[in-house]
């Protein structure tokens with residue numbers, strides 16, 4: 001079984017002098033920035049923000065220098081510094097490219113946590129990140145209320161009116177973009193349909209937990225359902241704890257470690273009540289964070305050990321199915337299929353072989369590799385709302401490659417990527433359907 005969770009030892013030593021540093025508190029950035037970065041620049045060609053600007057300060061190496069300067073007290077957390085930290089997608093492509101093993105993702109997340117603690121965020125970022133992520137996404141009943149309201153808005157015709165409104169586009173361009181990138185709410189929330197324990201028709205071979213998620217639960221219920229159907233088909237008993245909460249990934253990746261830890265503890269309690277072979281994820285961002293629960297709670301007396309246990313069981317659906325072996329489909333599936341690597345799957349979890357092998361193993365499929373498959377699509381959690389223009393430049397590059405691949409289906413294992421690339425395809429009149437691996441497999445098995 002693969003396990004990619006980091007331990008706290010490789011990321012948590014303190015490099016700066018607390019008397020002069022402009023960082024403070026327990027979650028200060030790690031010193032691997034000082035000890036590991038050799039300033040070789042190998043990370044520059046893979047960085048989407050460096051590709052946009054060509055400026056050193058918008059590259060991983062440049063940001064590391066900026067962070068070091070703040071850590072050493074020679075630079076304040078200025079507006080420009082904060083802007084560079086938020087310009088970064090946290091895609092972690094630089095981590096994959098780095099020969100020195102610099103943990104850039106955890107570094108930028110720690111810095112964002114510092115920005116939050118020290119009140120350095122802009123009003124827009126504060127509203128979206130701290131109010132929406134902390135107080136809506138983290139609370140199931142509130143998220144459902146917001147989703148229901150959005151669903152009514154989308155289905156009532158009001159959305160169409162607003163879309164056509166020149167005044168809204170002019171006066172509130174962010175709102176206008178937000179609604180264009182919002183997932184469709186179909187009124188059926190996943191956890192309202194499925195019970196806590198779902199059993200296959202045969203004697204189960206595996207007992208797996210399933211994270212139904214926050215946004216996945218209300219806006220991607222169909223993908224969750226596809227995932228459960230595929231797991232049942234592979235002789236799994238599926239445990240979907242009713243008391244589970246949002247995993248905390250959007251919050252942690254945006255630097256809100258406090259709420260991420262609270263959510264992590266709750267999930268540890270509800271999932272570890274069961275003796276599980278694995279906890280299966282269908283969202284790359286959630287999987288990446290849950291594999292890090294051990295890190296976030298490493299100094300918690302009560303939860304450190306339990307967090308490590310939980311993290312060791314977390315598997316992306318592609319990892320899990322690859323390990324247990326995909327069942328042979330009864331019919332050939334004659335379609336041209338390509339695959340996009342979600343950043344938090346390929347770079348954060350180092351999962352890239354498994355989904356490709358699974359797709360390639362399906363009889364009848366013509367697999368076509370996407371150029372620059374591991375280049376970010378620009379979704380990056382709330383990035384495509386907060387930094388919409390930059391996000392669209394990054395998306396354009398992805399869409400050019402989707403056009404070249406000319407596949408009927410493009411598979412991606414993350415809801416943000418699905419929505420973003422679908423949006424790009426629709427705007428560019430590209431017929432490729434962007435689907436989750438679980439949806440593809442459900443179709444293959446005709447479940």
Ligand code: SF4
Pocket residue numbers: 036037038039040041042043044060061064094097098099100101102
């Ligand atoms: S590749 Fe790694 S070591 Fe080289 S500059 Fe980038 S972060 Fe530093």
Ligand code: SF4
Pocket residue numbers: 046047048049050058059060063087088089090091092093094095104
């Ligand atoms: S995480 Fe992505 S956007 Fe940020 S510095 Fe690294 S490669 Fe660039």
